Amino acid sequence: MGLTHPQDLRAWQRWQDSRHPARSVLTRVRPRPARGVLTRGGEAPDVLVALDSGSPSNRAALLAPVAHLPRERVAVLAPPGLAPTSAGWRSAPWSADTLDRSLDSVRLVVSAGHYLPLGGAGFALATSRDVPFVVVQHGLLTPHAPPLPPSARLLAWSEADVEFWCAGRDDVRSAVVGAQLLWEATAAAGGDDDVPRTPAGPPTYLGQLHGAELPRPVLAAAAEAFCRETGASYRPHPSERDRASRRQHARWEAAGIVVERDGPPLAELGTPVVSVFSTGVLEAAARGLPAWVELPDPPPWLAEFWARYGMRRWGEDPTPAPPLPATAPAQLVARAIEGLL
Template sequence: MFPEDLIAWRWWQRRQNPLRLLRSALRPDTPARPWLAVRGTSPRLLVALDATTPTQLASLVRPLELLGENVAAAVLAPSRLNGVLPGEWTWTEVDGAAHYGAARPEVLDEVASVLAVGHYLPVGAQAEQWAHELSAQLFVVQHGLLTPHAPPLPRGAHLFSFTDADAEFAASGRTDVAHTTVGSQLLWAAASGAGTVVSDRPVYLGQLHGAELPRAGKARAAGGFCRETGAEYRPHPAETDLLSRLQHRRWASQGIAFDRSGLPLAELGRPVVSAFSTGVLEAAARGVPAWVHYPRPPVWLSEFWERYGMLPWGGDPTPSPIRPATEPAQAIANHLLETLGARP
């Protein structure tokens, strides 16, 4: 839907939540000043960390850890992060708001490579601007499963993709982007530990917060599945908005049970079902039965299931994704070392 137009993607995102759009119009957020962490002198690598989510930590911080402390690097983040980055870092607040044209600190003048998950969030957008100013190579790490509603890749980016099929999908016919297939760090880590099934009662992973499918369709799919199979509904951590909370109350009044265990998905030990959650592949990677379920899926969702090898409820479970021989984060680190000329 948005092969190159980031502005159109942002506008589409805003329109998916009218209440949030209204609140932001009435009470605009004050642009925050990002923080810069520096290791060594004259960093050659800048990492743009927009959030400390598991996917961003796996995609950006793990490769940084594997690069080793001898590689001078810098990390741009929304705030000062304690205990997140490997090794010792010096933190300073950047003069200017991220995504609003902050002046580039002189310490970054020798940066030759920038690593990010994209340019659709403030820190990534600022890092992309600096990358172009410095004529630095912008590397983008795929950190989630790709739908047609994904933000476009930055101009001239080099994508570290899960698969060749994902790289082709993300490029959408563009000739200005390149890619290296490395696999998914999150799924690689999931496959490192075998899962144990302690109950046959499935759990439906909620995605009410997502904008890719109509809320009513997601509610019908999840509610219908839980009623028909006796599955428990596991709300996504982002399902805190008013409409999601109302839906939860309605389901509870209908007798649908909720998984409130608080256990990480890796420790749940139960079959997993969802419309298109990454959790389906995480469970499959650990050897836990996992399926997808969404009645009368749109064409893009059927193609999504096929691209990732996700199988629908009622048949064989989703097979474990192919695990690359080299840890994806290590493959990224190796590529960066070669690009920076730091490998013997």
Template sequence: MGLNIPEDLAAWQRWQNSRSIKRQIMSRVRPSSNAPEFTLMVNGPEPRLLILIDVPTPSAVAAYAEPLRFLEGEQIAVLAPKDLSGMLAGQWTSRRLEGTALPRELRSVRAVFAAGHFLPAGAIGYRWSRELGARFVVAQHGLTTPFAPPLASGSHLLAFSEDDAEFWKSGRADVTHEVVGAQLLWHAAGRGRARPVSQGPTDTTPVFLGQLHGAELSRWASAKTARTFCLTTGAEYRPHPAETDRLSRLQHRSWQRRGVRFESSGLSLADLDRPVVSVFSTGVLEAAAAGRQAWVTCIDPPEWVSDFWSRYGLSMWGSEPTPAPPVPPAEPAQLIAASIARILEGTV
């Protein structure tokens, strides 16, 4: 299998909008002439690397910042919807951009590092990379499904695995790739090694990781699977942080009236020492990497879900837990930095 839409970004965006009533309404009422606003941050006068951050959450910023530990002394620019300099190590200057013309500070950029070109910062950064003749480098940040956005033409993909790279490329010859491993699984494995041995009984009640927000699976299938699993096993439901829309909140209240219990410890998923179950959440593989019990389940899973389970070695509920994925010999952030450094020096 591969992507459902391997090259046409506009077609992918139409599909994504079709999966959300809110997006459809916003695309009609928001004037198309309104250009997104960005803040540009630089740590030197002639940055050679531009990092694009569309979702300015602490976890997303950390994912981009980690490779910078291995690029010490490199001058870097960061483009984001708001000033993130307080979340980045070192000294940065920032300014709000007006318009989308290539900023004067970026004339020396040789590589652009992003999650893709499907969100505003990624889109404008990709356009600038073409204008500059810079390499557009895409880092994989999560597990891939057939509904992932297509890669930009000429991208260099830094993938978790060879299978992930071939899946995302979907037969395209214009995209190159390297395998660097998954930083999030590296961290999870480290947490598992550092976890103290329990001195008493632990809570073995499964936690079901919600995905009502996901566009990949119908809300009906996600909801039926979650409700049925929780009511038949006594598992607790943990809503995804994005489950804040009105329909999800109504669903939550309905489940609670029917006896579904919710996981409400307030702990991060990384600190939640409980078995986890989901349909296709990255959290299942993270839990397995940390040495915790983890499974997947789905009522009448579509073919792509079964393929997803097989590709990532995920175990179905009722079988042995998902085995821990292999840990790469080198930290993925270091391999990402090494790849970027080669591009900046023109050796690849």
């Protein structure tokens, strides 16, 4: 098993548009040019890090390695508020028509992919200069993940993810570095092996109504049934801000289900965790918390996904802590980058 669209980015984008038709219509009617902030650590950086999101997974995958590289060698292209702000970094607004002129010294580009505007701009730069484009895995992979760019250098979480993401491809070079996100979750737990791995109270259900991989009615029905049966509270995903999600939350609250809109950050959650395919399940397991996945009659791809990441279904033993390398993945990413220069 592998990606539904292993190489065709446009086909993947059409699929995404079909899952979010209102958003795709708005984008076509009012297209927005790629814009961001370009932050330099020196006058002639040879590494460009391009990120489109400030999510914890993107920060861990793309910004954490920057701390292990010489500042003067790095430039970061990101939305406002995400780039490094410590002494020695200089920022300026950026738009797509200025990137090529402003980074003549760049010899390598790092991103999570080429499927969003800033990563796409970075890929265009790498292609025009014939320099390596490095993709750092930032999350779990379903068959609906975007394809890797042509001739990408992949830094993946595991060999199983390499095989899955690169199935049908012979143009991608890869190395396994592990998941910085899960490394940080383990560090937050302090390596305490005495953390109890049996439920101490009602679980928290990590919502995924925003997910395009499964129909919203299926995700909503599964969440509601689980919360009713177990007394679990529902924690909306940060992307559940659209009108349909807010209406669903209100209906659940009216029916007596607790919706945690203002709970602690996921990294500080202290309850058992359940979800359909959230990365938060592995984060919780890395912290020593009981964590499970659940969905009645899961499709074959989801069963394979659960098996690939070692996720356990509700009613089984909790999901074990994911394996991690001896060295922080952010350091391994930085070493890989330096090795390509």
